Amino acid sequence: MKVTIDGKEIDVPKGTTILQAARMIGAEVAPPAMCYYSKLKSSGGYCRTCIVKVTKGSTANPTPMPKPVASCRTEVMDGMVVENFTSPEIVEARKGIVEFLLINHPLDCPVCDQAGECKLQDLGYEHGLAESRYEFERREFDMIDIGDKVKLHMNRCILCYRCVKVADQLTDGRVHGVINRGDASEISTYIEQVIDNEFSGNVIDVCPVGALTDKTFRFKQRVWFTKPVDAHRNCPTCSGKVRLWIKGEDVLRVTARKDQWDEVEEFICNACRYDHKKKSDWEIEGPSPVNRHSVISQNQYAHLNQQKLEQLKHQSALGFMKIDKKP
């Protein structure tokens, strides 16, 4: 099936969504996605940040679609023509969506643990208005401890359902979800009951904002002052492939590795995430690629060239750091 997105054509298999096709072309045409997550079944369709304009439905029926569609939920038809960044209407409409997402979300980036890694922060900078037109009181909730390792700050939740899908698809016996409807919706505190599962920590990695944070890392460090490195260990439960966030000699945080779409490459177990916070627990492979254009890219390894890698290897040989570049 041929589809053209922002003037670029690609051939994709039947059943591919517009968003997936756009990602196959590349980041220059791919719409942002706050709720879709390719590794979680039935995700998407909640946030509307991925809207696009279909200017030609298909070769068989060229009628344009009458209004913007969620690209993560709309399948490609043969001959379809789609506009994303090339449509001023879509860019303008997306600004409105960001404003809606920020209606209840506090603008507390300076004190939020997710700052620098937050998709909503990025979207806000890219599309947002400098001030809110919302005059009503924002929703406020008490912070909740979800088990001893995860903190839920519901004020920041944008109800993307990703954590619900993680609990549903990665842990046994899900008993949490979104309760109530409309502006009364919230993540149910029944989530506390699944948090003992050995994959429950993945709710932190999939949360696009600072609503679910790692209590073992909270307020320890701004993320842009840490150095991310890819590392692995022989783990009996998961792949053991992780990202360590290091400052000096300390491993401050362990997360799953994320790809260019900010999605987890492989979900990791709680033992890797919480119980192995020493460099010596890990085989360090090397600096992690950091693709984000937000503040997190600062002070990282993006500029590292081969020469610097050689330096690291030299240090490794001196015993500072073990580098094991696996093919």
Ligand code: SF4
């Ligand atoms: S807590 Fe985070 S992952 Fe869960 S629904 Fe809210 S924003 Fe999404």
Ligand code: FES
């Ligand atoms: S990413 Fe498509 S609706 Fe949220």
